[in-house]
Each structure stands twice: as C-alpha cells, then as structure tokens.
Amino acid sequence: MTATADQDTTAPASAPSTAQPRRNPQRGWFGPLLLRLHFSAGLFVGPFILIAALSGAVYALGPTIEQGIYRHELTAPSTAAAKPLADQIDAAQAYIQRHHPEDTLAAVRPAPAPGATTRVMYAEAGLMDSQNRAVFVDPGTAEVRGDLLVYGTSGALPFRTWVDTFHRSLFLGDVGRLYSETAASWLGVVALAGLGLWVIRIRKTRAKRDLVRPARGVRGYRRVFSWHASTGVWLLLGALFLSATGITWSQYGGGNVDQLRSALSWGTPALTTSLSDTGTAAGGGEHAAHHGGSAASTDAGPATVTPVLFDRVLAAAKAANIHASELQITPPATADQAWTVAEIKRSYPTAVNSVAIDPRDMSVVSETNFDTFSLPAKLTRWGIDTHMGTMWGLPNQILLFVTALGIAAMVVFGYVMWWQRRPIGKRVGNAPAAGALNRAPWWGSGLVAVGAIVIGAFLPALGVTLLAFVVIDVLITNRSVPPTPAAPGE
Numbered sequence: 044m045t046a047t048a049d050q051d052t053t054a055p056a057s058a059p060s061t062a063q064p065r066r067n068p069q070r071g072w073f074g075p076l077l078l079r080l081h082f083s084a085g086l087f088v089g090p091f092i093l094i095a096a097l098s099g100a101v102y103a104l105g106p107t108i109e110q111g112i113y114r115h116e117l118t119a120p121s122t123a124a125a126k127p128l129a130d131q132i133d134a135a136q137a138y139i140q141r142h143h144p145e146d147t148l149a150a151v152r153p154a155p156a157p158g159a160t161t162r163v164m165y166a167e168a169g170l171m172d173s174q175n176r177a178v179f180v181d182p183g184t185a186e187v188r189g190d191l192l193v194y195g196t197s198g199a200l201p202f203r204t205w206v207d208t209f210h211r212s213l214f215l216g217d218v219g220r221l222y223s224e225t226a227a228s229w230l231g232v233v234a235l236a237g238l239g240l241w242v243i244r245i246r247k248t249r250a251k252r253d254l255v256r257p258a259r260g261v262r263g264y265r266r267v268f269s270w271h272a273s274t275g276v277w278l279l280l281g282a283l284f285l286s287a288t289g290i291t292w293s294q295y296g297g298g299n300v301d302q303l304r305s306a307l308s309w310g311t312p313a314l315t316t317s318l319s320d321t322g323t324a325a326g327g328g329e330h331a332a333h334h335g336g337s338a339a340s341t342d343a344g345p346a347t348v349t350p351v352l353f354d355r356v357l358a359a360a361k362a363a364n365i366h367a368s369e370l371q372i373t374p375p376a377t378a379d380q381a382w383t384v385a386e387i388k389r390s391y392p393t394a395v396n397s398v399a400i401d402p403r404d405m406s407v408v409s410e411t412n413f414d415t416f417s418l419p420a421k422l423t424r425w426g427i428d429t430h431m432g433t434m435w436g437l438p439n440q441i442l443l444f445v446t447a448l449g450i451a452a453m454v455v456f457g458y459v460m461w462w463q464r465r466p467i468g469k470r471v472g473n474a475p476a477a478g479a480l481n482r483a484p485w486w487g488s489g490l491v492a493v494g495a496i497v498i499g500a501f502l503p504a505l506g507v508t509l510l511a512f513v514v515i516d517v518l519i520t521n522r523s524v525p526p527t528p529a530a531p532g533e
Contacts, residue, residue: 138190234286
C-alpha cells in the first residue's frame with residue numbers, strides 16, 4: 044500500500060522509446076489495493092485466524108461431546124417424582140461438607156427434564172470468574188451423582204471450559220485475549236476484501252464456474268486458487284457472522300460495541316435487585332457465559348439462605364413470568380438484595396425472562412421479559428447463542444464446525460498459494476505490487492484513510508495491526524527500491 048519507483052532512471056533522456064507511458068491515476072488502483080490488503084492481512088493474521096477457527100470448530104461440538112463425556116453426572120437413573128429442592132440441596136450440602144467444606148452455596152439449577160440431574164452450585168476460592176463447583180443430584184432420590192466445575196450461564200463443563208479458554212485467550216489471560224480479538228476483527232475485513240477480488244475476477248474470467256466450485260483438470264497454483272476462491276464465496280456469510288459476533292466478546296472492540304448499544308438504547312434490560320430505595324441493577328447480559336456476578340451492597344449483613352427458601356422463591360417466580368424448565372435460582376449475597384430467578388434456555392425459542400423476588404413476602408421486585416426486548420437486543424441474544432452452537436441444537440453445531448474448518452482451510456490454501464508462486468531459488472513468494480494508493484484519485488485516498496481511521500478507532504486491535512502493516516510495508520518497499528543515481532556533475 045505504498046509507492047514504488049516506476050521509472051527507469053538509468054535510461055538516457057534522449058531515448059523516449061524506452062520510457063513507460065504514465066498510467067491513468069484514476070484507474071487500476073482499487074483491485075491492487077484489495078489484493079495487497081487481502082494478502083498482507085492473511086499473511087500476518089492468518090495464524091491467529093487459523094487457531095481461532097480450529098479451536099472454534101472443536102468448541103462448536105462441545106455441548107454434544109460433553110453429553111457423552113459426563114453422562115454419569117448429567118443423567119438421573121431414577122424415574123420417581125422430583126423431591127423438593129430443599130431435600131436435594133440438603134444432600135448436596137452433606138456431600139460438599141465432606142469434600143469441599145470451604146465452599147458456599149451460590150445457585151441452584153433444577154433438573155430441566157426427566158432423566159436429568161439438578162445442579163447445586165457452590166462458590167469456591169481459586170476458581171475463574173463465573174466458575175463454580177456443581178454437585179449433581181438425582182431429583183427423584185436426592186442421590187449425589189458427582190461434582191464438576193461449571194462455567195458461565197452456558198453451564199460449560201470442564202471439557203468445553205478448557206476449549207473455550209484456549210479459543211478465547213490461549214490460557215494467557217487478558218493478554219491472550221488480544222489474539223482472538225485480532226482474529227475476529229480481521230476475519231470480516233479479509234473476507235470482504237476477498238469478496239471484492241472475487242467479483243473483479245468473475246467479471247473478467249470465462250471459466251466462471253471455477254470460482255464457485257473447485258476447478259477440475261488443473262493442478263498446482265490454479266487448483267489451490269480455485270479451492271480458495273470457491274470455498275471463500277460459500278463461507279462468506281458465515282465468516283462475517285463469526286467475525287461480528289466474536290467481536291462482541293473482545294476486550295476493546297467489544298467495549299466499544301457495548302457503548303454504542305448503550306448510546307442507541309439497544310442494551311439488554313437489567314434486573315433491579317435492591318430492596319432499598321437506591322436501585323442496584325443485576326444481570327450478566329448477553330455474555331454472562333463469560334462474565335458473571337452482580338453488584339451488591341457491602342453495608343448490609345449477609346443474607347439468610349436456607350434450602351426451603353429455594354422452593355418458595357421458585358414458586359413465586361413461576362407465578363410471575365418464569366415458565367421455562369431451564370432456569371437458575373440465585374440467592375443474594377446481602378440482606379438488602381432480592382433473590383433472582385432467571386430462565387437460561389439458549390435454544391430456540393429463546394427463554395431468558397428473569398425476576399427478582401423479595402424473600403420477606405415473596406413479592407416481585409422487578410422483572411425482565413424477552414418479548415419486550417428491543418429488536419437489536421434480541422438479535423444480539425440470538426447471534427451469541429448461534430455463535431456458541433446452542434441456538435439450533437446439533438444442526439447449529441455441525442454448521443459451525445464445517446464453517447470453522449472451511450475458514451481454517453482457506454488460511455492454509457492462502458499460504459500454499461504464496462509458497463507455490465515463489466520465484467525460482469527463493470523459499471517464499473513475493474507480495475503483490477505496492478503503490479496502489481498512489482494511483483488512486485484524491486477522493487479514493489481520502490475514503491480509504493477515513494475508513495481506516497474510523498474502523499481502527501472502533502476496533503483497536505485492527506487499527507494497531509493495520510498501522511503495523513503499513514509501517515512494515517513502507518520499510519520493506521523502501522529497502523527494495525534501488526537508490527536513484529546522482530546526475531553527472533553532482
């Protein structure tokens with residue numbers, strides 16, 4: 044994206060036949076710019092996208108895989124009617140006192156269906172944010188089936204938690220999250236640049252079919268290019284969707300998305316849990332699978348939490364707006380806070396109503412209803428659940444798996460093409476010619492500059508890496524341009 048010398052400075056001035064004709068500065072710049080951007084971003088960000096795609100493919104199948112790995116804990120052999128939650132919690136308390144006596148009761152998820160277990164969840168020192176230890180109880184017999192660490196609103200078990208942490212941060216904490224933010228930010232840009240190149244190519248080529256399905260009867264670079272182009276056009280919408288929804292989880296770009304949604308009143312309504320005159324909002328939002336907790340006053344004493352209250356609070360919630368079988372009952376940390384009951388059904392049709400209950404008289408303090416959410420808030424909810432593979436069940440997971448593998452394959456195809464086009468005697472291929480912006484009209488350069496600044500400011504990971512690309516591009520280009528010889532007599 045920088046200029047290169049296009050004049051033969053060694054040719055005599057009296058030999059006009061050797062001079063290259065000047066190109067029209069308003070033609071032939073956009074395609075080369077897209078190619079340079081697509082190549083540079085793919086080359087340097089490709090490893091990030093590859094790791095995110097492969098780990099995302101495994102994560103997509105996580106819910107189904109966990110059903111097999113943790114079948115013992117997740118299934119209840121008893122067919123008897125469910126005992127009161129108080130009895131199930133008492134059994135879990137007895138178990139936790141023997142094995143993890145320092146843990147404290149944090150929440151309960153009643154068995155959502157016959158044959159499933161109840162999760163009695165405990166806070167434990169040393170765990171990640173939004174992570175608890177769950178004791179799995181057969182609701183018919185109150186028999187404890189075991190305990191496992193669970194994570195977030197999604198209730199991810201150890202396998203999916205491990206994959207999710209790797210996918211999100213490579214086990215490097217907040218620093219590692221920059222990798223996934225960079226991958227998500229650039230995936231959409233690379234995909235759109237590739238679409239632009241595909242449109243330019245298909246308008247010029249006669250073998251248009253080779254751009255929508257892998258070419259037959261060709262080998263080498265042309266064959267790999269055909270696979271790269273045809274795979275990309277079929278996976279374009281999936282790549283854009285994963286990029287957009289992935290950004291919402293990121294540290295910096297995701298924070299900007301939250302601020303934009305708040306400014307436009309597109310946020311998810313929050314539940315008020317304060318029992319005093321000063322309201323305190325609680326609620327994990329759409330990303331409660333990755334972030335947890337609600338604000339609580341530190342002035343009041345600890346709340347009274349007894350097993351029998353779970354049954355009473357649940358009955359009051361069902362009389363209000365809680366109708367789904369997949370739900371979580373959370374006691375307050377302090378006495379001036381209400382209990383909360385929230386639906387956690389992330390499959391279609393979505394059920395995420397919530398209600399705050401005053402434990403003193405079982406009255407409703409506040410409630411949120413998904414039906415009254417704004418359309419952007421609903422789309423955000425549906426987009427995140429689809430990204431996580433829970434919205435449409437197994438078909439959703441398979442589609443995500445195939446899309447992620449396809450994205451990974453396109454990255455590999457890109458590197459193979461780069462290697463195949465290397466000059467004889469070199470180990471790697473050359474980059475596309477620089478200098479496209481020098482051939483652009485003033486308005487073209489202006490639009491590119493403004494677009495880069497706006498997008499880079501909104502998506503800082505993209506902005507910083509784009510700036511790095513430009514600096515590296517300038518340095519490499521300047522090194523490759525031979526110095527202009529001095530004129531005679533100088």
